[in-house]
Amino acid sequence: MYGDGTSYLLSVVVLLLGFGVMLLFLRWTFSSGKSLVQRRPRQGGENEYGLLVPVASPPTMIEGEQLRLRLDASQIRAKLVQTTDGPRLMVFENDAKMARTVLAAPPPPPSANL
Template structure:
């Protein structure tokens, strides 16, 4: 007898089947659809589809929006300029909305102050 008694033979078959089962589960998880770990391509959404961000300004152009974003950054408010389906928007977190609107309502500083 090659394996001695029957228990070691049965144990080796169970180990092989267990390893095969683990490989099948891993491959099933790897090639399943709809649960990709790769990030999706970003898409343009409406101004209300940006989670915790709220729009505080609707600039006419991206250049004007970038100037407003820089004005907010100079005022220590984190801001983002995004292209939405409604046009460019300057977005901030909800908690910073009141401060951002106050900063944007103030006249812009002279150009040499921003340097």
């Protein structure tokens, strides 16, 4: 009288396929880690910087930059970061001992070539 049920079966299959396509689209849309847009940097504690270890805790970023430039003059790679604990001068663990030695020495006098 109303057919053999193939139209009902076909409508269920089309509905399930549509739902599956929608799920794949939503999974692709909200997946993490594959975005072309860079994430906003966030501040972390001084122990959250991977291979970098803190060697100095300057009171201000300006004094921290001066210390970083002293390390740079000694050819020690350093990064000044603003952590949740305040500014920190970070170096690689292999360079930490040398960096502390350089920072413990008195700063060189300013040059007279002005």
